[in-house]
Amino acid sequence: WVNGERVGRDYFTPGFTDYKKRLYYLAYDVTPLVRPGQNAVGAILADGWFAGNVFSRGQKWFGSKLRFRAELFLEYEDGTSEVILTDRDWRGAEGPIREADIQAGEAYDARREIEFSRPGFDDQKWHPVDLGAEIKPAVFEAYPGIPVRKTGEVKPIAITEPKPGVFIFDLGQNFAGWARLKVSGNAGQKVKLRFGEMLNPDGSLYTTNLRTARVTDYYTLKGGTEEIWEPRFTFHGFRYVEVSGYPGKPGMDAITGVVVHSDLPITGSFESSDHSLNRLYQNIVWGQRSNYLEVPTDCPQRDERMGWMGDAQVFVHAASYNMEIGAFFTKWMRDVVDAQHESGAFADISPNIGTQSASGWAEAGIVCPHRIWKAYGDTRIIDDCWPAMNRYIDFMVGRSRDGLQPPLGTYGDWLNVKAPLDLGYITTAYYAYDLKLMAEMAAATGRPREAERFEKMFDQVRAAFVRAYVEPDGRVKFPTQTAYLMALRFGLMPDEKRPAAAAHLVKAIEDRDGCLSTGFIGVSYLLPTLTDVGRNDWAWKLLLNHRYPSWLYSVDQGATTIWERWNSWTKEKGFENPGMNSFNHYAYGSVAEWMFRTAAGIAEETPGYKRIIIKPAPGGGLGFLNASYDSIRGSVKTAWRVKDGGIELDLTVPANTTATVYVPALDPAVVTEGGVPAAKSAGVKFLRADDGAAVFEVGSGSYQFVAAP
Helix, strand or coil: CCCCEEECECCCCCCCCEEEEEEEEEECCHHHHHHCCCCCCCCCCCHHHCCCCCHHHCCCCCCCCCCCEEEEEECCCCCCCCEEEECCCEECCCCCCCEEECCCEEHHHHHHHCCCCCCCCCCCCCCCCCCCCCCCCEEEECCCCCCCEEEEEECHHHHEEECCCCEEEEEEEEEEEEEEEEEECCCCEEEEEEECCCCCCCCCCCHHHHHHCCCCCCECCCCCCCCEEEECCEEEEEEEEECCCCCCCCCCCEEEEEEEEEECCEEEEEECCCHHHHHHHHHHHHHHHEEECEEEECCCCCCCCEEEEHHHHHHHHHHHHHHHCCHHHHHHHHHHHHCCCCCCCCCEEECCCCCCCCCCCHHHHHHHHHHHHHCCCCHHHHHHHHHHHHHHHHHHHHHHHCHHHHHHCCCCCCCCCCCCHHHHHHHHHHHHHHHHHHHHHHHHCCCCCHHHHHHHHHHHHHHHHHHHCCCCCCCEEECCCHHHHHHHHCCCCHHHHHHHHHHHHHHHHHHCCCCCCCCHHHHHHHHHHHHHCCCCHHHHCCCCCCCCCCCHHHHHHCCCCCCCCCCEEECCEEEECCCCCCCCCCHHHHHHHHHHHCCCEEEECHHHHCCCCCCCCCCCCCEEEEEEEEEEEEEEEEEEEEEEEEEEEEEEEEECEEEEEEEECCHHHHHEECCCCEHHHCCEEEEEEEECCCEEEEECCEEEEECCC
16 A cells, blocks of 8 residues: 555455465556655555465465565656665554455454554554565566456345345355445444355355365444445355344345456457357356466365366367466466476476376466467467476376376366276377477477477377277277367377267267266367367257256256356255365366357467458357457457358458458358359458358458358
8 A cells, every 4th residue: 555545456466376486576656646745655464375275285385474575666857766665664563354364264353444554654563574584486576467356246136034144145146256245333243254156955055065165254343334345365256145243134235246356358259049058158258257366276165276287278278269368377387387396297286285297187288388379379488388398298208108108197087977088098198189289389489300309209109099099990998988089189090090980979979868978178179079070060969958967957057157067056956066066167168169169160270360260160050149259469250140041151350360261151152242242252262162161261351241042
């Protein structure tokens, strides 16, 4: 604070990192807050991730002694300057915040409020500060990410009173943040706020899935006037707020939900004629908003909230459509590199809290930089991560056995639906995929020899994979859906056997009564692989399926975010396993990649969208679908409608780009643009007929193609 005014809009600064290896600072322009004469500067410290509860590690994992360091740089009109530093003259004391923990919650006693950052404040009863440094990080640098901020508010839709004096506020939406309390009463009265995602059958707050996280805030009134309070150093994942100890009966305005997450710009929009599909997309975005909070967490509610690598890598492609994630991942990849084990293995959680490495989780160290490069055309993240990625490959080479990999980790295809997959199969397949991506990134960054080396290594691993796992008829040794998906998607299935393998994949789906059986790993490859093998019909069936397990099944159960399990709660059976049952877990939302890339037809032909592919895939019985993506080069928009047996396709291509457009039509002659034959339309160049579509090239601008039936 400067002269009683808060500096900036950011929360949880300087962010979550491995504080023993890296500390960040943030810079703010405080010119409007500084005035002639006396000025006062102050700060409030809380445990945060540094000294607070972290996963199952408890408190003080990184350290225990909180520190604040600041420099106030003043530049005067006469050209001189002055720097005022935090030093031994600073003094400290405890204030109204009695407890503050990210998992446990915050306790605030308004009777102890202090106007501590105003000129003239008497701090003589305060104590000298401790200048000793508990940790000396190897790196001290400017914060490179996107700070956490308030991004919206949610109003209650209902209040119930399951027990006398206990009120439940239903905010109608699951999200991450906190509650703003409005209350009037006597000094010393204490209001208790508890948070949960669901209700028990008796209408009480369901908290069993929170495990050891207390998730409770307390506010003690100072009395006399209406009081408005919200916490500063905790966040919760919730839809429902339980209020007890409230003076009188609260009105609807007593609680307001405050949405909090890393302030990433929204870049995607999606709407179709299917209302359930639209709700699914909203759930995906809410899940990303809730979990992209400083690091890509797995969930925002229970005693976890860590940067799980597996969740991050399977979702990053979808994430890049929904939000502008470049800076967010630039910061997090530094956490990933810092978390790398001495062996070269990437950790399964970053920042590292002493966990293992696991195949499918470690891959975030390679998959995420690759996706950021493809989405934004910026190779700096590749260069920054290149030494660490190479160390990981060296680690994998060292444990290779004739091209095959022994199991790495224990997770496998996490939360698969009774379709476990051999860990050696998964590890070998991902090893090959890593080599394939490394070859692409080496070529993109001017490393031709390394690109050639990785390509040769990929060929060797593919040959070993085929010998070990692929049968002559295109079957795989472990015939789960995920096994076929990895072999086909990663380019491991020989070309001559791909049609047979694709047929076996479809058979594996049919054997599950037309439903998926994939877990966290396989689900991200399911629909894209079906598209790769020419089975968009099955991709649409799976996407629009309402039976368990499916994306729309949870929508039908009332989900407002993506759940950890397809059946985390059902109308017939109630709650699933409470020990692992988050109602805000974004991994299965990876399907948004297919929704944009294939259903809407928006994809990069070259990294950074200099050249764009517009190739929509109408289907599923939908009457229309509209989508937009604010790429690094501008907004790309598509809108298709099924009309009178034909297809209308509107599209917008941003400035200084070109697009290859696939208009669904067997005969190019029936395609018009702007009312004239498309091949003769200004700015439209006919290229070829391909894959059931007439293919055109267009420059920037807006176009309307019509394919007659």
